[in-house]
Amino acid sequence: MTHPAPASVVQWTPHGGVLLVTVDNPPVNALGAAVRQGLMAAIAAAEADAGVEAVLIVGAGRAFIAGADIREFGKPPVPPALPEVCQAIEACSKPVVAAIHGAALGGGLEVALSAHYRLALPGAQLGLPEVLLGLLPGSGGTQRAPRLMGVKAATELMLSGKHINAQAALAAGLVDALAEGSDPVAAGLAYARELLARHAPVRPTSALPGRLADKAAAQAELDALKAETAKSARGLFSPLKIIDCVQAALDLPFDEALRFERAQFMACLDSPQRAGLIHAFFAEREVAKVPEAKAAAPRPFTSIAVIGGGTMGAGITVSALDAGLPVTMIERDEASIARGRAHVEKVYDALVAKGRMAPEAKAATTARYTGSTHYEDIAGADLVIEAVFEDIEVKKTVFRELDRVCKPGAVLATNTSYLDIDAIAAATARPEDVIGLHFFSPANIMKLLEIVVPARVSADVVATAFELAKRLKKVPVRAGVCDGFIGNRILAVYKQAADHLMEDGASPYEIDAAVRGFGYPMGPFQVTDLAGGDIGWATRKRRAATRDPKARYVEIADRICERGWFGQKTGRGFYLYPEGARVGQPDPEVLAIVDAERARKGVVPRAFSADEIMRRYMAAMVNEGAKVVAEGIALRPLDVDVTFLSGYGFPRFRGGPMKWADMQGLPQVLADIREFAQEDPLFWQPATLLEQLVAQGRNFDSLNQTA
Secondary structure: OOOOOOOOOEEEEEEOOEEEEEEOOOOOOOOOHHHHHHHHHHHHHHHHOOOOOEEEEEEOOOOOEOOOOHHHOOOOOOOOOHHHHHHHHHHOOOOEEEEEOOEEEOHHHHHHHHOOEEEEOOOOEEEOHHHHHOOOOOOOHHHHHHHHHOHHHHHHHHHHOOEEEHHHHHHHOOOOEEOOOOOHHHHHHHHHHHHHHOOOOOOOHHHOOHHHOOHHHHHHHHHHHHHHHHHHOOOOOHHHHHHHHHHHHHHOOHHHHHHHHHHHHHHHHOOHHHHHHHHHHHHHHHOOOOHHHHHOOOOOOOOEEEEOOOHHHHHHHHHHHHOOOOEEEEOOOHHHHHHHHHHHHHHHHHHHHOOOOOHHHHHHHHOOEEEEOOHHHHOOOOEEEEOOOOOHHHHHHHHHHHHHHOOOOOEEEEOOOOOOHHHHHHOOOOHHHEEEEEEOOOOOOOOEEEEEEOOOOOHHHHHHHHHHHHHOOOEEEEEEOOOOOOHHHHHHHHHHHHHHHHHHOOOHHHHHHHHHHHOOOOOHHHHHHHHOHHHHHHHHHHHHHHOOOOOOOOOHHHHHHHOOOOEHHHOEOOEEOHHHOOOOEEOHHHHHHHHHHHHHHOOOOOOOOHHHHHHHHHHHHHHHHHHHHHOOOEOOHHHHHHHHHHHOOOOHHHOOHHHHHHHHOHHHHHHHHHHHHOOOOOOOOOOHHHHHHHHHOOOOHHHHHHO
């Protein structure tokens, strides 16, 4: 029995002895139910037609098959399942060829692996990225890829979620041949006819001994990867399941291994980690949907100016150069310009030294960089990003100069972490052109870009900022103006919670360990040492005048800074860094400072478990996140989630702090906050929004749906 699909989704037409099967499901030929049904029907048609000698599968448009149809996520499955489709393709009695152009990802690549022969065109991108969604290839990918590529290459492909190009796929054995040009139909038909001319046999991937023939060598590779993954996966569920499936490829007959793979796939499907990763996947696509981007088109920009050549200015410059934009950097004197150029060159020199960039490419990229000490040299710039010292008067002075020299319509952006952008904009006669672009350090690596929207900015300037983020390959999040915007405002609160825990009895090292155990790469005191303790100290001193005198204030970090211990750059902070070490060691003198501060305030220390530490740490984060959403500083809870996933090391498999709260249950989070409020009612004031959602039986995700 066949399942004919609509002609617009899967078409099959004879070309001599070759049945051309075209998947046409715009925009990327995702494997929706109609595509799966169509592929089954096409294979059945090929089997039933004595005139068909071979089958060629191609994708219409810009992709072969780019993976699962995300519109089906969370919905009841519609038959046939993809494993059935792949098995039908592999079991076909006539040679099946997959001609791959564009993306062949996830299930799309599993379809190609089920074919008997694979041809790749120059623009092909192949990958099995299911791990990024908390899954594993569940339609034979963990079994067929190792047979073609070998255990090490196939497992690394699946564990990384990365794509490889046509040349790399050929070298790895994932495809059989390369073709020139951009037409998969012409190239595929020529290749299929060549195979028929030389009487190439049906060649099921499952029957190939391939790279698994040397079991001892394959097992040694897998053992090494398993040990490495156990360390690097940090509590992730699916990576070790991928290892288990590849182990099954070594130990079990193919059909048994397929059943094992499917069982592991279903276990991943049921994992809470998948819910977090799927939320992260969708949230990162939703953040660009902001009112201004819908209301206005971005202003055109072809040239960038950066004011300031320090670490941040250089990182922003590198990001813009990498995007193909010419950049003029302004500094106050020639020595500062030389340092700024050196900062930029250092990034590219490191890439060249690692073999990740050719010297010629570096020369071509840096040729687009110009340094100057004269503001008049950026009079024609389309977009200017100020990245000078974090002092509002210094920044106002810069913006008065920009107002004087920049052409009408130029976008004027400030890279500030905390300061009032409305006040900076007011220093100009064109506040409608002024916006905040909060890059994260190192700016050429960190993905997050907070786009901070002051009151008087024009909608097309906001749209331009989002277009810039796209060009720079950043993850943009729209934020309103307040002290710290989304990320640093919330950070300040949960860092206070960590300080309270430290004063009440948990050591900074216990707190950091608990936070790492939750899934963060670093704990808050490690982050302080990395960023420089003097930065937070300056912020605390700036805020001292507005601090509520009744609010609890922990002075341990100030005592450490008063000794000149600012972290890694000074060799000690909360940790010791002997001889420039990057990984810190606990410092008995810091513990003595902690003890002295407790004694001075009459605090009797008590023990905290890792779970108790994280309950407080996360409750503070979520509570402030709810306030940020209620005030409109963040448009939706998902904007808070993406901010912390992309800029603050929040474990991706937990989906972000607001998604984490939903998965815990908001009533439980609110109950925790009320319990903690019995100790400190001023700090632990439940967010009104959180109380309302609990009363209404709703969660944060309900606000994402209605935004």
